[in-house]
Amino acid sequence: MANSETLFDKIWLSHVIREIEDGVFLLHVDRHMVHECTSAAAFEGLKRAGRKTRNPELTYAVVDHILSTAKGRTGETFAGGREFVQLLRENCQAHKIELIDVDDPRQGIVHVIAPELGIVLPGTTLVCGDSHTATCGGLGCWAWGIGTSEVEHVLATQTIVQRRPKRMRINFEGKLNRGVYAKDLILRLIGQIGVAAGRGYAVEYAGSVIRSLSIEERQTICNMSIEFGARAGLIAADDVTFEYLHDLPYSPKGEMWEQSLAYWRSLPTDPEAVFDREVDVDCTSIGPQVTWGTTPEDVGSVSDPIPDPAAVNDLARRAAMDRSLTYLGLEAGQSLEGLTVDVAFIGSCTNSRLSDIEAAAEVVRGRKVASHVRALVVPGSAQVKHAAESLGLDKVFLEAGFEWREAGCSMCVAINDDFVGPGKRCISTSNRNFEGRQGQKSRTHLASPASVAAAAIAGAVTDVRRYLT
Amino acid sequence: MEKYTRVEGVAASFPRPNIDTDAIISVAWQRSLKSNPGEGLFAIWRYDLQGQEVPDFILNRAPFRKSKVIVAGANFGCGSSREFAVWALVRFGIRCVIAPTFGDIFYENSFKNGLLLVTLPQAEVDEIHHHLATTNDPTMSVDLESCTIELPNDRTIAFNIPTARRATLLEGLDEIGQTLRFVADIEDFQQKSRACQPWLYARPEPRHSP
Numbered sequence: 001m002a003n004s005e006t007l008f009d010k011i012w013l014s015h016v017i018r019e020i021e022d023g024v025f026l027l028h029v030d031r032h033m034v035h036e037c038t039s040a041a042a043f044e045g046l047k048r049a050g051r052k053t054r055n056p057e058l059t060y061a062v063v064d065h066i067l068s069t070a071k072g073r074t075g076e077t078f079a080g081g082r083e084f085v086q087l088l089r090e091n092c093q094a095h096k097i098e099l100i101d102v103d104d105p106r107q108g109i110v111h112v113i114a115p116e117l118g119i120v121l122p123g124t125t126l127v128c129g130d131s132h133t134a135t136c137g138g139l140g141c142w143a144w145g146i147g148t149s150e151v152e153h154v155l156a157t158q159t160i161v162q163r164r165p166k167r168m169r170i171n172f173e174g175k176l177n178r179g180v181y182a183k184d185l186i187l188r189l190i191g192q193i194g195v196a197a198g199r200g201y202a203v204e205y206a207g208s209v210i211r212s213l214s215i216e217e218r219q220t221i222c223n224m225s226i227e228f229g230a231r232a233g234l235i236a237a238d239d240v241t242f243e244y245l246h247d248l249p250y251s252p253k254g255e256m257w258e259q260s261l262a263y264w265r266s267l268p269t270d271p272e273a274v275f276d277r278e279v280d281v282d283c284t285s286i287g288p289q290v291t292w293g294t295t296p297e298d299v300g301s302v303s304d305p306i307p308d309p310a311a312v313n314d315l316a317r318r319a320a321m322d323r324s325l326t327y328l329g330l331e332a333g334q335s336l337e338g339l340t341v342d343v344a345f346i347g348s349c350t351n352s353r354l355s356d357i358e359a360a361a362e363v364v365r366g367r368k369v370a371s372h373v374r375a376l377v378v379p380g381s382a383q384v385k386h387a388a389e390s391l392g393l394d395k396v397f398l399e400a401g402f403e404w405r406e407a408g409c410s411m412c413v414a415i416n417d418d419f420v421g422p423g424k425r426c427i428s429t430s431n432r433n434f435e436g437r438q439g440q441k442s443r444t445h446l447a448s449p450a451s452v453a454a455a456a457i458a459g460a461v462t463d464v465r466r467y468l469t
Numbered sequence: 470m471e472k473y474t475r476v477e478g479v480a481a482s483f484p485r486p487n488i489d490t491d492a493i494i495s496v497a498w499q500r501s502l503k504s505n506p507g508e509g510l511f512a513i514w515r516y517d518l519q520g521q522e523v524p525d526f527i528l529n530r531a532p533f534r535k536s537k538v539i540v541a542g543a544n545f546g547c548g549s550s551r552e553f554a555v556w557a558l559v560r561f562g563i564r565c566v567i568a569p570t571f572g573d574i575f576y577e578n579s580f581k582n583g584l585l586l587v588t589l590p591q592a593e594v595d596e597i598h599h600h601l602a603t604t605n606d607p608t609m610s611v612d613l614e615s616c617t618i619e620l621p622n623d624r625t626i627a628f629n630i631p632t633a634r635r636a637t638l639l640e641g642l643d644e645i646g647q648t649l650r651f652v653a654d655i656e657d658f659q660q661k662s663r664a665c666q667p668w669l670y671a672r673p674e675p676r677h678s679p
């Protein structure tokens with residue numbers, strides 16, 4: 001029906017190649033991002049079957065996960081990653097796929113570089129063998145993570161087999177309080193609807209607050225879609241998006257730019273369109289968020305007492321909360337404020353872009369990291385690092401006692417040398433506070449970059465608003 | 470992928486329930502690309518801390534070193550999405566796993582890799598475990614065409630399998646192979662897309678880092 005389609009419907013319908021069986025479709029993939037950890041077996045599969053990459057020109061590879069972030073690192077610095085890096089190089093060479101290698105000025109976390117290079121375009125489909133691919137939805141792209149067999153499938157066919165998801169719209173309305181950032185909004189949403197609410201849905205984030213966010217902030221929102229079970233979350237492209245995309249290395253140029261603009265402007269959800277579920281988030285009531293458990297839904301405002309599992313009727317949820325608190329060494333009713341932290345990590349595809357680093361620097365400037373805290377900034381990409389350095393932000397952090405590292409996934413996943421340490425407590429701008437996620441027996445509290453910076457200074461979880469002028 | 474019709478060979482019994490993907494292949498085996506995941510199959514049980522074979526472990530004993538079938542307990546393959554678990558089984562030589570239930574994602578991954586999963590009622594699985602524990606001939610055949618399992622004692626057990634899954638294995642097509650049947654549709658789609666959205670395909674020549 002004309003004029004009653006959602007943004008997602010429009011993207012879906014324009015990518016269906018054919019229906020394979022009832023409700024299952026073959027879709028075209030416009031952009032395929034590849035990284036060293038989940039692609040190795042996929043390339044191996046192609047080789048075994050004697051298959052080629054169908055559209056290497058639609059595929060981009062980068063090294064980011066199993067890579068040292070130490071100053072002056074190479075692909076060999078972290079010994080465990082050497083094989084993966086080398087193999088990705090060989091595979092990209094053999095398949096004529098453009099590789100953004102360790103020393104490339106465009107290198108960075110796959111979901112950070114895809115938008116900043118203009119690889120991600122509105123109205124496209126984008127996949128990557130990584131669950132946080134939804135980050136790219138911030139530019140009005142339908143982007144989602146896939147398994148290794150599917151990576152191989154996409155390489156060989158430039159298509160993917162999908163069951164059509166339902167549609168959910170999440171409306172962020174109200175006014176943002178001081179000290180509240182995109183990270184706080186998405187954490188609050190997950191706290192409100194729970195970690196499984198998005199399963200089976202394609203999510204569109206909307207509302208006046210979303211419209212007021214920068215593209216980087218929109219990526220932070222979309223990044224955590226997977227944390228409430230949604231395959232993907234996206235935000236309609238608007239003038240802010242178009243301005244961001246203009247003249248990026250891979251965005252359309254000249255006449256094609258005009259052509260693409262006209263198409264992109266036709267994509268937003270029609271006013272009459274109906275969603276399978278609508279959720280409203282009142283932003284006016286949101287304070288700086290910090291997680292107190294081992295799922296992102298275990299979250300509240302920093303000054304709230306930790307909820308009491310005994311007050312929860314759902315027995316499974318109660319047991320999960322108990323387990324979370326035990327793992328984190330916390331008690332119901334306790335305030336997170338004043339809780340000593342050992343590590344403060346600013347990085348990951350959730351919060352490692354320039355605006356994140358600027359927000360943290362604003363808190364850090366002229367102050368010192370508490371003496372017992374290891375604090376580190378790991379920019380999301382070499383470009384972000386360079387841009388921050390040209391603003392002198394590296395000095396702000398270094399003088400305060402932060403480490404200023406090379407771009408990569410780092411302490412978000414702890415697959416390289418960057419890990420928190422057993423029993424240690426980390427306040428982190430990453431997206432997962434799971435048991436052991438930041439290293440064996442690590443304890444993670446998720447928060448915004450400004451909140452993490454404030455905790456690094458205070459040596460404990462604190463209300464960032466105390467540090468804002 | 471080879472056409473799957475029938476597998477005949479030694480069957481190893483793993484009656485305990487909830488054998489998870491970490492047990493099937495530990496994360497340590499995924500850090501090296503050159504390792505054969507088949508060698509890592511059940512590594513935490515199969516090898517000691519020095520990497521030596523544990524003599525008692527079933528797959529370290531003849532004739533089970535050449536097992537082609539695993540008869541398992543309920544919820545086999547629960548846990549993570551790692552396809553390494555399936556690759557470990559397949560590379561070892563396992564062609565079929567029989568169990569009362571399977572982990573969801575493991576189930577999907579298996580069929581993508583030509584590993585037949587047969588779901589049978591607990592009582593029938595128990596019967597097979599009992600048979601394997603007492604026989605001198607731990608072989609069986611699993612026939613996908615007739616959907617039957619034949620034991621050497623002339624016992625035949627019928628099984629059901631979703632039609633599309635069965636067809637995929639019988640035709641010998643993996644998912645990629647199936648999709649490639651529609652290659653003309655893909656061509657057609659891309660041609661149209663190039664015409665209406667040329668900017669999707671316009672990009673600088675690939676540049677390889679040194």
Ligand code: SF4
Pocket residue numbers: 065109110111130132348349350408409410412413430431
């Ligand atoms: S930063 Fe973390 S979440 Fe993002 S891609 Fe890397 S490991 Fe995954």
